[in-house]
Amino acid sequence: MDDDKVFKTLADPSRRKLLDSLCDHNGQTLSQLCAALEMTRQSVTQHLGLLEDANxxxxxxxxxxxxxxxxxxxxxxxxxxxxRKFEEGRLSLLHDLKTQLESDQP
Amino acid sequence: MTDKSASFIYVTYIRATPEQVFEAIIKPEIALRYWGHANVSDDWQPGSTWKHVRASDANVVDLVGTVLENDPPKRLVLNWSNESQQHDPDHTCIVAFDIEPALDGVKLTVTHTDLQPGSGMLAGISKGWPMVLSSLKSLLETGQGFDL
Incomplete structure (x- = not known):
């Protein structure tokens, strides 16, 4: 599968929400996904098709x-x-710093 | 009854033959190059045992199980548990490898079922399979696996 397809598919917020929902609860039916996202069946079906197409x-x-x-x-x-290729170590430090600064807890 | 409802389905497309993919799973010398482990069995026949041993120390067995189905180069089904929990059916899960021709190579589907929600095994395999399968694809397509 090519990277272009993955990036294009992820560019849509509804599709990212669908992935988030499946990450929380894998193996959902169409009805469960529609309810979780408050989207119409038709639009969820269409997004699921594109996600499947991008593997x-x-x-x-x-x-x-x-x-x-x-x-x-x-x-x-x-x-x-x-x-990973680009300085994973530094990125993770920056990510931790951001998380720490933005959280309420010190 | 123990809740074993969690499951995963992983799919990857690999530019290789079904035979190459099948052998990469069952041949220790190939698995060592992308998995950080080798899968070892006397004959891979249904009913035989298999074990998942570390590349860094062949004496360390991390997973064990029995072969449930073997239909090379299309399908291999194993049961699978941590070495320390091998006699506890509640901690035994099932892994099926399905290999079919697709596009200019094969579609490999790994279906991991009968997992306990919230278990250590579930957490481990959620991290592990994407790495292992990406590394397998890399090895077969470029000759280089990842350092796992």
Whole structure:
């Protein structure tokens, strides 16, 4: 799968929300995802199609239900290619600093 | 009854033959180059045991299980548990590797089921599979795995 497709697919906030929802609760049905995101069935179906096309989502059937699973492999490949390579150590320090400064707790 | 409802499905497309992907899973000398571990079994036949041993020390066995199905180069199903929990069915999960031709290579699907929500195994495999499968893809496509 090419990186372009992954980046383009992730460029949409609704699709990122769908991935977040699956990350919290993997293997959801279409109805569960619609309820979690307060989006119409039609629009969720369309976003799920694009996510599956970019290999960010995999599905399986359980009886009459179709279950959706986040597939993080392309994300990991993007991470390996575009993040790890660039000074991971320093980035993680900066990330920790930001988290600490922005949190209420010292 | 123990809740073993958690599962994952991982999919990766690899420019390689089904045979290459299948062998990369079951042949220790290949797995050592991308997994940081080797999977070892006498014959990989259903009912036989397998173990997951560390590359850095072949005496350390991290996972063990039995082979449930073996249909090379299409499908391999294993049960899978931490070495220390191998006699506890509550901590035994199932891993299926499915390999099918796709695009200009193969589609490898790893389905990991019967996991306990919130378990250490679940946390471990959620981190582990993306690394292992990306490293496998890298090895077969470029000759270089990641240092896991």
């Amino acid at each position: 960010l989502l995999s599905t399986t059937r359980k009886g009459r239900e179709k279950l959706h699973f986040i597939n993080p492999i392309p994300l990991y490949e993007v991470y390996e290619r575009w993040i």
